[in-house]
Amino acid sequence: MDGTGLSDDRLLSRAELAELAGVMRPAVTNWQRRYEDYPEPIRTGEAELFSLRAVLGWLDSRQIPSRARASDEPPGFTYADRMRRNLVASDHARQRAAALRGEAGGSGPLSDEEQRSRQLAQLLGPMADAVRGGGSMTDYLALLLSLVFLQVSGSPRSASLPRTVRARSRADTAALLQEIGEAADEALRLRGVPPGMRSAIVKLEPREYGDVVEVIRLTDGLGIDEFRQLVDQFGSRAGLPSGEFFTPRAVVRLMRDAAIGDEDSTQRVYDPYVRAGEMLDAAAERLSGVAPLTLRGESPQRGTLRLAGMNLALHGVPVELEAGTTAPWNERIWPKSHQADLILTNPPFNARGAVPKPREGIDWPYGPPPPGSPAFAWLQHVLVSLKDEGRAVVVMPASAGASADVREREIRGGMVEDGAVECIVALPPQLFSGAQVSVCLWFLRRSAAVCEEILFVDARDLGDKAARGPRVLSDEHVRAVTKTVQAWRRGSGFRLGRQSAGQLAVAAPLEAVRAAGYSLSPADYVDRWMSTASPTDAATEAAATKRALDAARRRTNAVDSAVDALSYGPLPSTVALSYDGLPRDWRRVPLGDLVDIMAGPSYSRLPAEVRSAAGDLPVVMPKHLREGRIDDRDMERVTVDVARALARFRLSPGDILCVRSGAQMPPALVEKGQDGWLFSTNLLRLRALESGGKPLVLPGYLLAYLSLPETVHWLKEYARGTAVPSLSAATLALLPVPLPPLAHQRRISAALDAVDVQITVHRELIQAATHHRSTLAAHLLTGVLVPE
Known part of the structure; x- marks a missing residue:
């Protein structure tokens, strides 16, 4: 790759090759027809493109006839020499044009992070619905990716796209989309990446020309970070099969940071199954500028390979991307000429067609994998692709570490005895959106020195469950596991047992691994050394959990005393009752006469696309209604701009939320800290009406009545009648509510609140006792603590 960021292996058409070679286009066609060794074309849709590198290699032996040579071309000058000279001239012209656009203030300084986040939102x-029409969300994301790619890569065609709206026809709108797609495909070809963005973009059906212009304007100022977010969106929306879904960025960062040391000399990074380029992207982010860096990747999936090419081109680092297969060891000899310092990969270990075939004359380094076991073929492919002293991190199914198959056990044993396995990290379940399989990270190395122990890290309990979608590893968890692996590798600062974020780590000696039948499952080791703290540390930890238990017991005793002080008595026989058994000063009132009932915003006003974990204001959903309160875990948020448009759906302290559609559950009360939050489509908000400056019903009293099993049963009965239970505001308004005077409501609320507090502190006591017992068991059952 040269200084323009263009690949030496760019893909060119016949016309472009002819222009560079200084010949007519039919001459290129004749070369292809007459010579069997002329490079084969790469077909993308209806077009045929040629690898520039391959054509240059073929033309190196074709001298230009004397009658066709220019005056400055000496005898022996080849067509390849002419093409290289013309390439330098055209690339320098491209650089000058990019510099002039910069001097003219083309893009200016990037907006701040908040502004870019709002543009992306x-x-x-709203813009997604306006532009995609009958097209899919992935088609629309192809448009966004293309626009950001063109801008960040400095394409001259990006600056020529319209930024102001003028009345245009539908044909003009289609032409603009086609222009964007062609510009993106041209930029991809010049970087050696098969094009194909136009075919997706032209499927969009915008409402009007101005909507496309607005999308172009909103992508101005977006950069590499936003491009990565769009790639993640594409991966989550495209419904990719397991062989194509993208690796979560937190997992990629963990693999990269745990593999790369502070003073790393890595120069060549390889991913044999590149997906969207997330592994190579992360390596370039960390290593670019530290040392001369070359990236190489392969993938059989042309669509995701295209995304990888776009993703990596933005770093300006030399990258070689090739169309590979799900079983590269079946197609060629071991890649001795492409050995890498570092390999990061997430191969399709369950892919069909990846079954290893017999390799004539070439030995598997640790024996041929059994039929139907591509995981062990990938591991060996990775190891032979490493340079001496090179390292690799490979995503593997958890089952690969402890499978009972004899040949798989023999391969594991050979790798262990050869010192090829450094570390195994068991990851939390449900991290990958496209698969539920549990996985481990295998840290491998190619070294003559045999390590006398293997590090096993059990991180299965880390990560947070997102509101929707897969589990997420936090930055803190990534740093914690990285620190554990790096400290063990350095031989300083590492301690066995429970680590800072809760993960368990054990450095098992080789004799222990042999005794376990070469199992490489962390569960077979960390459970044995569950308590590896020193006796002093164990005693300190047990004392801390005992203090927490004692504090919980004191709180419980105080609350129990307060509840015991409450007194209740039977209704005096002298109090007159109404016909329905209520005291005379009580009334039975329809709920609609006591509160204002409002349904949540329609789905079109609060779609999934405007909600994310990175917004400003939380959105309450039915799943957040728990035991009369709003549980603020795993909440999605919206930006201030979106919330402003939904101001009438903001919550106030004292509001009550009920389920509108879906499974009925007890309602919840909005507290002070939740003022201004939004409630979602599937909820109903109840807000007490006032008379003479006083509420007609107290929220605490009403919440208690709505939470009665009998009331919840009433709600469920009236929500029946459709495939999905639904309770309308009009129906809820009919619910009869027994209503005592306000003073009596206050006394009832106070008594029930006291018992609610009692329930809460007793739960906290149980949690403290459970934690204390777990701590004692871990240390007592391993002999670190001794009962006296």
Whole structure:
């Protein structure tokens, strides 16, 4: 790759090759027809493109006839020499044009992070519906990716796209989309990446020309970070099969940071199954500028390979991307000429067609994998692709570490005895959106020195469950596991047992691994050394959990005393009752006469596209109604701009939320800290009406009545009648509510609140006792603590 960021292996058409070679286009066609060794074309849709590198290699032996040579071309000058000279001239012209656009103030300084986040929210929210029409969300994301790619890569065609709206026809709108797609495909070809963005973009059906212009304007100022977010969106929306889904960025960062040391000399990074380029992207982010860096990747999936090419081109680092297969060891000899310092990969270990075939004359380094076991073929492919002293991190199914198959056990044993396995990290379940399989990270190395122990890290309990979608590893968890692996590798600062974020780590000696039948499952080791703290540390930890238990017991005793002080008595026989058994000063009132009932915003006003974990204001959903309160875990949020448009759906302290559609559950009370939050489509908000400056019903009293099993049963009965239970505001308004005077409501609320507090502190006591017992068991059952 040269200084323009263009690949030496760019893909060119016949016309472009002819222009560079200084010949007519039919001459290129004749070369292809007459000579069997002329490079084969790469077909993308209806077009045929040629690898520039391959054509240059073929033309190196074709001298230009004397009658066709220019005056400055000496005898022996080849067509390849002419093409290289013309390439330098055209690339320098491209650089000058990019510099002039910069001097003219083309893009200016990037907006701040908040502004870019809002632009992205608009693009993924309202603009998505306006532009995609009958097209899919992935087609729309192809448009966004193309626009950001063109801008960040400095394509001259990006600056020529319209930024102001003028009345245009539908044909003009289609032409603009086609222009964007062709510009993106041209930029991809010049970087050696098969094109194909146009075919997706032209499927969009915008409402009007101005909507496309607005999308172009909103992508101005977006950069590499936003491009990565769009790639993640594409991966989550495209419904990719397991062989194509993208690796979560937190997992990629963990693999990269745990593999790369502070003073790393890595120069060549390889991913044999590149997906969207997330592994190579992360390596370039960390290593670019530290040392001369070359990236290489392969993938059989042309669509995701295209995304990888776009993703990596933005770093300006030399990258070689090739169309590979799900079983590269079946197609060629071991890649001795492409050995890498570092390999990061997430191969399709369950892919069909990846079954290893017999390799004539070539030995598997640790024996041929059994039929139907591509995981062990990938491991060996990775190891032979490493340079001496090179390292690799490979995503593997958890089952690969402890499978009972004899040949798989023999391969594991050979790798262990050869010192090829450094570390195994068991990851939390449900991290990958496209698969539920549990996985481990295998840290491998190619070294003559045999390590006397293997590090096993059990991180299965880390990560947070997102509101929707897969589990997520936090930055803290990534740093914690990285620190554990790096400390063990350095031989300083590492301690066995429970680590800072809760993960368990054990450095098992080789004799222990042999005794376990070469199992490489962390569960077979960390459970044995569950308590590896020193006796002093164990005693300190047990004392801390005992203090927490004692504090919980004191709180419980105080609350129990307060509840015991409450007194209740039977209704005096002298109090007159109404016909339905209520005291005379009570009334039975329809709920609609006591509160204002409002349904949540329609789905079109609060779609999934405008909600994310990175917004400003939380959105309450039915799943957040728990035991009369709003549980603020795993909440999605919206930006201030979106919330402003939904102001009438903001919550106030004392509001009550009920389920509108879906499974009925007890309602919840809005507290002070939740003022201004939004409630979602599937909820109903109840807000007490007032008379003479006083509420007609107290929220605490009403919440208690709505939470009665009998009331919840009433709600469920009236929500029946459709495939999905639904309770309308009009129906809820009919619910009869027994209503005592306000003073009596206050006394009832106070008594029930006291018992609610009692329930809460007793749960906290149980949690403290459970934690204390777990701590004692871990240390007592391993002999670190001794009962006296």
